[in-house]
Amino acid sequence: MRGVSIVGAGMIRFGKFPSRMIEDMGAEAVIQALRHAGMGHREIQAAFVGNVGQPPNAGQRILDQAGMSGVPVLNHENACSSSSAALRDAYVAVASGEYDRVLVVGAEQMTKKIKGLIPIEDGANLMVDMGMVMPAFFALMARRHMQEYGTTREQLAQVSVKNHRHGALNPYAQYQKEVTLSEVLNSAVIAEPITLLQCTPIGDGAAALVMTTSREARRWTSRPVKVEASVFAAGFSRKEPSVGTIEVCCRAARQTYEIAGIGPEDMDVVELHDCFTAHEILAVEDLGLAPKGEGGRMAVEGTTALGGKIPVNPSGGLLSKGHPLGATGVAQVVELVWQLRGECGKRQVAGAKVALAHNGGGIGPGLELPAMSITILSG
Amino acid sequence: MRGVSIVGAGMIRFGKFPSRMIEDMGAEAVIQALRHAGMGHREIQAAFVGNVGQPPNAGQRILDQAGMSGVPVLNHENACSSSSAALRDAYVAVASGEYDRVLVVGAEQMTKKIKGLIPIEDGANLMVDMGMVMPAFFALMARRHMQEYGTTREQLAQVSVKNHRHGALNPYAQYQKEVTLSEVLNSAVIAEPITLLQCTPIGDGAAALVMTTSREARRWTSRPVKVEASVFAAGFSRKEPSVGTIEVCCRAARQTYEIAGIGPEDMDVVELHDCFTAHEILAVEDLGLAPKGEGGRMAVEGTTALGGKIPVNPSGGLLSKGHPLGATGVAQVVELVWQLRGECGKRQVAGAKVALAHNGGGIGPGLELPAMSITILSG
Numbered sequence: 001m002r003g004v005s006i007v008g009a010g011m012i013r014f015g016k017f018p019s020r021m022i023e024d025m026g027a028e029a030v031i032q033a034l035r036h037a038g039m040g041h042r043e044i045q046a047a048f049v050g051n052v053g054q055p056p057n058a059g060q061r062i063l064d065q066a067g068m069s070g071v072p073v074l075n076h077e078n079a080c081s082s083s084s085a086a087l088r089d090a091y092v093a094v095a096s097g098e099y100d101r102v103l104v105v106g107a108e109q110m111t112k113k114i115k116g117l118i119p120i121e122d123g124a125n126l127m128v129d130m131g132m133v134m135p136a137f138f139a140l141m142a143r144r145h146m147q148e149y150g151t152t153r154e155q156l157a158q159v160s161v162k163n164h165r166h167g168a169l170n171p172y173a174q175y176q177k178e179v180t181l182s183e184v185l186n187s188a189v190i191a192e193p194i195t196l197l198q199c200t201p202i203g204d205g206a207a208a209l210v211m212t213t214s215r216e217a218r219r220w221t222s223r224p225v226k227v228e229a230s231v232f233a234a235g236f237s238r239k240e241p242s243v244g245t246i247e248v249c250c251r252a253a254r255q256t257y258e259i260a261g262i263g264p265e266d267m268d269v270v271e272l273h274d275c276f277t278a279h280e281i282l283a284v285e286d287l288g289l290a291p292k293g294e295g296g297r298m299a300v301e302g303t304t305a306l307g308g309k310i311p312v313n314p315s316g317g318l319l320s321k322g323h324p325l326g327a328t329g330v331a332q333v334v335e336l337v338w339q340l341r342g343e344c345g346k347r348q349v350a351g352a353k354v355a356l357a358h359n360g361g362g363i364g365p366g367l368e369l370p371a372m373s374i375t376i377l378s379g
Numbered sequence: 380m381r382g383v384s385i386v387g388a389g390m391i392r393f394g395k396f397p398s399r400m401i402e403d404m405g406a407e408a409v410i411q412a413l414r415h416a417g418m419g420h421r422e423i424q425a426a427f428v429g430n431v432g433q434p435p436n437a438g439q440r441i442l443d444q445a446g447m448s449g450v451p452v453l454n455h456e457n458a459c460s461s462s463s464a465a466l467r468d469a470y471v472a473v474a475s476g477e478y479d480r481v482l483v484v485g486a487e488q489m490t491k492k493i494k495g496l497i498p499i500e501d502g503a504n505l506m507v508d509m510g511m512v513m514p515a516f517f518a519l520m521a522r523r524h525m526q527e528y529g530t531t532r533e534q535l536a537q538v539s540v541k542n543h544r545h546g547a548l549n550p551y552a553q554y555q556k557e558v559t560l561s562e563v564l565n566s567a568v569i570a571e572p573i574t575l576l577q578c579t580p581i582g583d584g585a586a587a588l589v590m591t592t593s594r595e596a597r598r599w600t601s602r603p604v605k606v607e608a609s610v611f612a613a614g615f616s617r618k619e620p621s622v623g624t625i626e627v628c629c630r631a632a633r634q635t636y637e638i639a640g641i642g643p644e645d646m647d648v649v650e651l652h653d654c655f656t657a658h659e660i661l662a663v664e665d666l667g668l669a670p671k672g673e674g675g676r677m678a679v680e681g682t683t684a685l686g687g688k689i690p691v692n693p694s695g696g697l698l699s700k701g702h703p704l705g706a707t708g709v710a711q712v713v714e715l716v717w718q719l720r721g722e723c724g725k726r727q728v729a730g731a732k733v734a735l736a737h738n739g740g741g742i743g744p745g746l747e748l749p750a751m752s753i754t755i756l757s758g
Binding site: 076077088089093095096098232236371 | 458474
């Protein structure tokens with residue numbers, strides 16, 4: 001298998017754009033990524049596109065809008081990790097020699113109209129009918145973590161304070177505004193202990209990457225970013241009681257570190273799936289960045305903040321940068337490509353050489369079969 | 380790249396099953412395919428699943444229902460060619476060495492509730508708003524073909540007569556009932572010259588394949604079916620005026636024949652995308668099975684019927700076997716695997732050694748960017 005590198009990364013600012021169509025947002029991200037790579041669109045041989053709730057052939061329409069019809073497009077749907085699934089198949093296609101230069105795109109329009117986003121048909125999932133919606137699921141995970149490890153409400157809230165502080169430095173973030181611990185704790189209770197400012201918002205956005213072989217990468221840029229490993233793992237339903245941990249994350253992380261030959265201690269910067277504050281604490285631990293039970297303390301001590309030992313979500317994460325479902329996986333990698341190239345301005349992690357993206361899809365009620373995508377990059 | 384073969388193929392009878400969920404239908408097809416391969420489910424390393432209109436992570440839920448949670452699932456959406464897109468990525472993953480044994484699944488539940496199936500949001504596509512829905516599009520193609528080549532209403536209708544005659548021999552077909560030329564011609568006009576019995580029906584169904592390396596295939600069966608080529612091509616929007624031909628089909632066919640080193644004259648049996656009778660006539664010509672303009676005559680002369688020179692749609696095709704969107708691409712290959720293994724009973728094409736599957740996605744108004752999947756198999 002050939003080495004695979006990323007030579008261009010672009011995205012639009014996330015936000016609420018009810019008047020923008022997915023074609024328009026996706027095409028803008030594609031054009032940004034190609035411009036970043038200094039690559040003409042005729043070089044692209046295929047596109048792998050992730051998207052959750054749009055009508056059929058969203059990727060074809062995005063590429064057409066970018067003036068690129070005629071390029072084969074493979075659309076992927078894996079809930080919140082849809083574009084990480086696209087990235088995974090793109091990676092295999094380039095590594096195998098099937099294609100030399102591909103686009104990986106993630107895009108979602110959530111504010112205008114949402115189709116197909118209800119996880120399970122009405123009445124088909126007893127848990128959901130009984131109120132076990134997504135915030136409730138993570139609230140229960142948080143409660144258990146509090147009981148097992150002494151994690152506090154303040155530690156949970158501090159994740160939101162940190163990520164909003166990061167997001168305030170990111171011109172691509174949906175919310176570029178700091179919040180105080182008191183504001184987070186006193187915002188509306190959604191599912192105790194999760195408050196409003198501890199939940200990722202609804203939003204629209206798009207992100208794109210240009211991927212090629214590591215051998216060809218230097219033709220396009222002096223700063224290619226290598227994909228050291230890309231793992232797409234699956235959870236077991238009803239077989240892994242999740243008691244303050246998400247088992248599939250631990251397994252996927254072990255597998256990714258083994259393939260990359262790089263461990264958690266080597267990471268300089270991480271983008272992870274903080275759909276709710278509790279998930280960042282779980283993920284920091286399950287990825288091996290903190291000992292089990294220490295995730296909350298790390299947030300308070302600043303270890304995971306910009307300037308800390310292992311900055312987590314310098315982009316603002318899902319909490320502040322936003323989470324247009326299908327766009328998220330690729331947007332995480334866009335941020336890390338920029339970080340590894342030293343292009344992140346005020347939120348730059350100085351000298352970052354190794355980075356990890358963590359993107360979960362289908363974690364929670366009605367979607368008990370999570371897809372967990374972990375990607376390790378080096379610059 | 381390694382050779383790739385199919386060692387198991389299974390499907391459920393297509394039909395209208397409003398009380399069946401996609402999980403249930405998909406799991407039944409998966410279990411049939413594994414049983415056909417004589418393979419235990421623990422051998423499967425990943426699944427590639429195609430589906431159009433279901434809520435997120437349909438593939439994960441199907442595998443869970445089959446007792447196979449924990450297997451990574453990559454869900455694909457490419458309109459009517461969704462499971463052919465899944466097959467394409469599965470093929471690359473096995474050929475490249477990424478996986479040794481995978482499932483390819485297609486499934487759709489259309490009668491119960493359809494989510495996300497409307498191609499374009501209301502008002503977003505002027506052509507659709509003005510009445511250019513799918514049957515209208517193919518009716519215009521048919522009219523043009525009639526004018527250019529002298530194709531007749533009777534020739535169009537004969538495609539339906541033939542495919543229903545085939546479907547009557549197929550216990551997996553949604554409609555197992557012959558229709559007469561007069562019945563077809565006198566059924567309700569949907570979009571002149573297309574009548575009701577010339578349109579594929581709404582239906583539910585699922586199909587699955589077990590794919591492995593050609594080297595490993597003989598461990599599982601004495602009758603493996605080799606994937607000689609799998610091409611997933613894209614059309615150009617507004618650049619290929621479709622005058623009685625679908626350009627992307629011609630290009631994809633040329634590419635597939637070149638890779639396989641096998642031409643149209645070598646085909647023993649074909650399953651193609653007869654969503655409307657006119658499309659079979661176009662496809663027979665665009666695939667090079669008939670000279671341009673001869674597709675209609677071939678249907679009348681029996682060349683494309685069982686017992687003819689090149690039997691097309693022995694399963695009954697989309698017109699009679701049915702077309703549960705995401706299930707279709709894999710179901711076509713299931714039929715061809717069974718044909719190449721001589722397992723098709725009354726509809727068996729004697730001595731079939733080489734076969735072609737043709738599956739289009741997004742051909743028509745509002746989805747002007749077709750994905751065209753062509754697969755050549757040998758047994």
